Amino acid sequence: MNYEQRISQAAHKVEERLLSLLRDKPQAYASVLEAMEYSLMAGGKRIRPLLTLEFCTLCGGEEETALDPACAVEMIHSYSLIHDDLPCMDDDDLRRGKPSCHIQFGEATALLAGDGLLTKAFETIAAASTLDDTKKARCVLQLAKAAGAHGMIAGQVIDLASENRQISQDTLHQLCALKTGEMIRVAARLGCICAGADEKQIQAADIYAEKIGLAFQIEDDILDIIGDEEKLGKPVGSDAQSHKNTFATLYGIERSRELVASLTEQAKDALNVFDSQKSGFLKVLAEKLASRDN
Amino acid sequence: MNYEQRISQAAHKVEERLLSLLRDKPQAYASVLEAMEYSLMAGGKRIRPLLTLEFCTLCGGEEETALDPACAVEMIHSYSLIHDDLPCMDDDDLRRGKPSCHIQFGEATALLAGDGLLTKAFETIAAASTLDDTKKARCVLQLAKAAGAHGMIAGQVIDLASENRQISQDTLHQLCALKTGEMIRVAARLGCICAGADEKQIQAADIYAEKIGLAFQIEDDILDIIGDEEKLGKPVGSDAQSHKNTFATLYGIERSRELVASLTEQAKDALNVFDSQKSGFLKVLAEKLASRDN
Numbered sequence: 001m002n003y004e005q006r007i008s009q010a011a012h013k014v015e016e017r018l019l020s021l022l023r024d025k026p027q028a029y030a031s032v033l034e035a036m037e038y039s040l041m042a043g044g045k046r047i048r049p050l051l052t053l054e055f056c057t058l059c060g061g062e063e064e065t066a067l068d069p070a071c072a073v074e075m076i077h078s079y080s081l082i083h084d085d086l087p088c089m090d091d092d093d094l095r096r097g098k099p100s101c102h103i104q105f106g107e108a109t110a111l112l113a114g115d116g117l118l119t120k121a122f123e124t125i126a127a128a129s130t131l132d133d134t135k136k137a138r139c140v141l142q143l144a145k146a147a148g149a150h151g152m153i154a155g156q157v158i159d160l161a162s163e164n165r166q167i168s169q170d171t172l173h174q175l176c177a178l179k180t181g182e183m184i185r186v187a188a189r190l191g192c193i194c195a196g197a198d199e200k201q202i203q204a205a206d207i208y209a210e211k212i213g214l215a216f217q218i219e220d221d222i223l224d225i226i227g228d229e230e231k232l233g234k235p236v237g238s239d240a241q242s243h244k245n246t247f248a249t250l251y252g253i254e255r256s257r258e259l260v261a262s263l264t265e266q267a268k269d270a271l272n273v274f275d276s277q278k279s280g281f282l283k284v285l286a287e288k289l290a291s292r293d294n
Numbered sequence: 295m296n297y298e299q300r301i302s303q304a305a306h307k308v309e310e311r312l313l314s315l316l317r318d319k320p321q322a323y324a325s326v327l328e329a330m331e332y333s334l335m336a337g338g339k340r341i342r343p344l345l346t347l348e349f350c351t352l353c354g355g356e357e358e359t360a361l362d363p364a365c366a367v368e369m370i371h372s373y374s375l376i377h378d379d380l381p382c383m384d385d386d387d388l389r390r391g392k393p394s395c396h397i398q399f400g401e402a403t404a405l406l407a408g409d410g411l412l413t414k415a416f417e418t419i420a421a422a423s424t425l426d427d428t429k430k431a432r433c434v435l436q437l438a439k440a441a442g443a444h445g446m447i448a449g450q451v452i453d454l455a456s457e458n459r460q461i462s463q464d465t466l467h468q469l470c471a472l473k474t475g476e477m478i479r480v481a482a483r484l485g486c487i488c489a490g491a492d493e494k495q496i497q498a499a500d501i502y503a504e505k506i507g508l509a510f511q512i513e514d515d516i517l518d519i520i521g522d523e524e525k526l527g528k529p530v531g532s533d534a535q536s537h538k539n540t541f542a543t544l545y546g547i548e549r550s551r552e553l554v555a556s557l558t559e560q561a562k563d564a565l566n567v568f569d570s571q572k573s574g575f576l577k578v579l580a581e582k583l584a585s586r587d588n
Contacts, residue, residue, distance in 0.1 A: 024444070026444070026448075028448070028451075028452055028465075028468065029443070029444075029447075029448040029451035029452055029455075029472075031451060031455075032443055032447060032448070032451045033443055036443060079409075083405060083406075083409060086382075086405065087382075088380075088381075088400075088401035088402045088405060089402050089405065106382075107382035108382045108383050108454055109451070109454075111377060111380065111382060111383065111405070112377075112443075112447050112450055112451060113443075114409075115373075115377060115408075115409075115412065115447055116442060116443035116447050118409065118412055118413065119412065119438050119441050119442040119443070119447070120438070120442055120443060122416045122434055122438045123434075123435060123438035123439055123442055125434075126431050126432075126434040126435035126438060127435055132427075133426075133427040133428040133430070133431040134427040136427070136430075136431040136434070137420050137427040137430040137431055137434075138420075140416055140417075140419070140420040140430070140431075140434050141417060141420035141421055143416075144413050144414070144416045144417035144420060145417055147413050148410060148413040148414055148417055149323070149326055149327055149330060149406075149407075149410035149413070149414060150318070150320070150323075153323075153326060153406050153409055153410050153413070154320075154322070154323040154326070155323075156406055157322075157323035157325060157326045157403070157406060158322055158323055160402055160403075161322075161323075161325070171322070174322065178323075
């Protein structure tokens, strides 16, 4: 199976499971469940659940074992996008070329759909038939910390506070590490936990995820300046227009590209603790994310 | 210790623990943590965590064992109030006589504070040093189900859909069972789980909590019509003014009072499976809630 096949096979598997986890929709309150499904199934690269599945198999586990935690990670990612798009936050009408959740279902339902997905993430782990109670408790703890007020939410707070003012490189790094980095890191980490990985493996996964997470964000910022609108599916130049603090504006394009290249190498190096036969896909993933055009 | 002393002692214990769970407030994102604390410490009767503590000791456990799950329940209750008060939901500027969270901190911070409390609830259970992993996993599962899109959130959806139109008694019962009943029920249930209760005890706790939860809501509706504004600390007649569907308007005051009395008896009867010496407080609690004037 080549890189593209693996990506789409994992995405398909995650999407099937997500659908089945949200199957039940009693008529009296179907709207919120439809809104949850709408946002959850709106596409995206499914990179986070892919990391969960990949690190589980890399650490010697069965992919199936990590499927529900992988879905939980994607639910939290999806909830964060719904709440981020709300008028009181980024006020975005479009998400991946489609009406965002509150445009499609109204603000109240979108708010509740986000709450519902966040809650469902923890239910999904606690109900996972593939995990023993110790793994469930560890996954819940790690996921809640990563998504919580000292993790992803802290990143959103710093992001809001940084609007319309110049921030330092340190603050930008902290913002990125928290707002997007924490969830990417915990995605990899949950895969390790599901497989019963040792501390050394978990640390390697942390470093890999941290590096590709940062590289991904920097590449995003670069593409916003020099990307192809058609391939991106969104207008370029929006960051500059809204005076957003980005790596590309703070470091310049050339230095940003060097950073992406160096982070990608560091990510690949971190995988050296694993069987090199099995880590090939994650190495390619790091490279592809760094050289993507969308 | 009499009834009032026990209520305030438990509330004090819960509030101290809540404060200590939120102690850490790094400056870069302190705003959201302050908003979480503001809403969490805004008072209230702390009935839900009290139920968790009481059912734990009633089932033979130490109160301390259930303290973190009790705090988790209160965090979810508090998050639900923050999100409920937002402009896109009930648009309430006041909560317990103080500015609601979004008035005090702005909408974006209030939204994130709610998200943060919901997430922190699960972290708190998963990190509880008093629980083994099996109890943690069970508590997370039960709490997520009760708070989720088939529980409390479903109740909020039905509530939104019922605005400005007459609903049936069945729908009102469903609304109440989901919107407030589920969290009261799980509060009691978590106490049982912490104590390692058997199925018969959990079922009795479910029935008790279900009955007092419904009686509490009906009493609320009655007080909104005939209550004393000064004692209530809020204006009466607001339900009728906003054409809200309430038990008092659907059943009338007299029938509503009969319902409260009968539910209170049923709640007390459910406690007969427990040691009658130890269940005294919960019987008094059921009576006091039914005869309160605020």
